[in-house]
Amino acid sequence: MKMSSLLLWLRAIKARAYVRVIGGNRELSWVITEVGLPVISLSAYIFIYRSLGAPRIYEGLVVLGGAMIPFWVGVLWSMATQFYWEKEMGNLDLFMASPMPPTALLLGMAIGGMFMSLMRTLFVIVVGVLIFHVQLSIHQPGLLTLVFLLTMTSLFSLGMAASSAYFMVGRVGMRLNQILMEPIYLLSGLYFPVTHLGRILVAFAALIPLTLGLDGVRQLVLVGGASLGFLSPRTEALALAAMTTVFTFGAVRLMRLLEQQGKQRGTMSLRWQ
């Protein structure tokens, strides 16, 4: 890659990420809708566990599960449906007619999205820990960082691939998102140890990066978390790395396909004549 091409690529990534890093946090209403509401939701589960006299570790499981909601919401609503909205707004034309490489567009969206979700996740954890006095114990910070980063990269590389795939199905994507909310929360074991799903279902659920990432983080953060885990965090890190690679490769291929089809069928623009 030539120096000028590299600079263009980096500048384009930075500019597209800026929309989410700066713009996405500008209106503070997100604290209520994207932190307050998940906290209310996870509170319900905590009170259920308390009323049943469940071990305290379950409260930690729930807080960490709730903290991962912004990531999945980010993947579905800020990544998968993004190209559809870009077209509706008239941005997609301008992006595609600019010299910006499509990979820069995808990465800019993903990096910005990861930052935005991370802010919300940290808020949920802090609020959850403060309100419910959840005990966290980080004994392998390196592995925890690795698992967490790989969870983010695998989720958002899935989002990058989904953005092109969704674009091809148009408005159906909105319905698909609604379908993929609650079932994924269930399959990922957001509010309970995923091993309770049973072997077959958990094996299927392990194809979702959220499942493995959450399971790994729980094992590395909660006191006694390892006893509730599905696979070892190292194995989960490897699987997440593999998913990141596959999804990223798929995202680039799908983006090229989208561009080709868009040019052939005239589907990238709203106005044609």
Added chain:
Amino acid sequence: MDFAIETADLVRTFKIKRGEFLTAVDRVNLQVKPGEVFGLLGPNGAGKTTVIKILVTLLYPTSGRAFVAGHDVVREAEAVRPLINMVSGGETSGYGILNVRENIWMFSQFYGMPGKLAKERIDRYLKRFEMTGDAATKVNRLSTGMRQKMNIIRGFVTDPQILFLDEPTLGLDVHIAREVRQYIREWIAEKKDHTILLTTHYMAEAEELCDRIAIIDNGKLVACDTPAALRATMGEGGAFTLTLSPAPTDTTLVDQIPDVRNAYLAKSDGRTTGELRFTLNSDARLPEIFAAATQAGFAVRGFSKREHDLEDLFVKIVGRRLHEDE
């Protein structure tokens, strides 16, 4: 590079339904020289935007070829993109959560502009378009006109060698539209080797800005020349308006007179007076028209003549007015 833009037998069809196709662009041949403001004039649905979409590498032609700055838009799209930019009328691009400056900066980065240069240019353009005070305003709070001025700045800020303006003044109020046209003239006067391809369905805009104009209708190029040369093809006559009392209900009065073309009823107060408009290739038939009006019981309350304009030419070539609803 002989031409900034060149197309050869350019065709684009769209599939509408199974087995049914629409030919949006039909064997269009264009040759636009560097430094020109070239106008593509035609009614809605004529194929103007499709031509632009092909030239800016967003759409493949069905057949034929197109070159921008000497590069094939299909095979060398990556060589074309750094050299161009485009602005469309009624555009709602950008992000409402960003402010004006941030939006323009974001798009400048997609062209790889160094930060300092981008800042300098954005400042200069904001000042030129009297938007310095709006630089920190979020885009979702801008009026349509202000938003379009921001889009215009977005198009110019990368200093494109070839700029595509697709109905840039669509829906703008008179003042802002004039400001935009003024800047287009300034820009092209300053950048001698830069080129603008402008589509519009405003005749006056095309006449005011364009060195040459191509008229396009139903995807076909039906005329192409300088505005003066195109007008000259209309002959010496002109377009006439006859104000009659009582208001005529049809154009029969002039339809039977030889050489009268394109007669239609314009303004009418419904009862007392009404305007009858038509074109003539020479004034020689006027006495005959006045006599016919008197004989039919009309009183001539007013009469005016203007030189032929592109609207008349459009009617002559295409057989209908550019804005049928006016």
